[in-house]
Amino acid sequence: MGLTRLTCRQASRLQSQSLDRELTLSERLSLRMHTAVCDACTRVSRQLHFLRRALRDYPGPEQ
Template sequence: MSLKPTCKEVHRLTSEGMDRQLSLVERMRVRMHLLVCTACQNFTAQMQLVRRAMRELLPPADQD
């Protein structure tokens, strides 16, 4: 594992971060990468948008 993550790794961590808590090291690596990579900034924003949209479209789990 290098200090500078690749875009592929940041995409993976962004996706995983939607389902689990990333470690402090993982979060810091992603944040550092996002400071310099607009493509990954866009990807992260799109993932967050999709997540919010899905929450609004789907009924809560306790309602059937």
């Protein structure tokens, strides 16, 4: 897949997929280009990163 102009739906799908797998270089660049001009997708990206950090840092139930 070469660099493509993403729709918000495609960007959202890639943002979700990035939680489960490493995106290809072209996917990362396309997503970065999209979020550079789309405020809504930028907010979604920030929220996903916040949730990922919060879950990673959550200590879990005490044993």
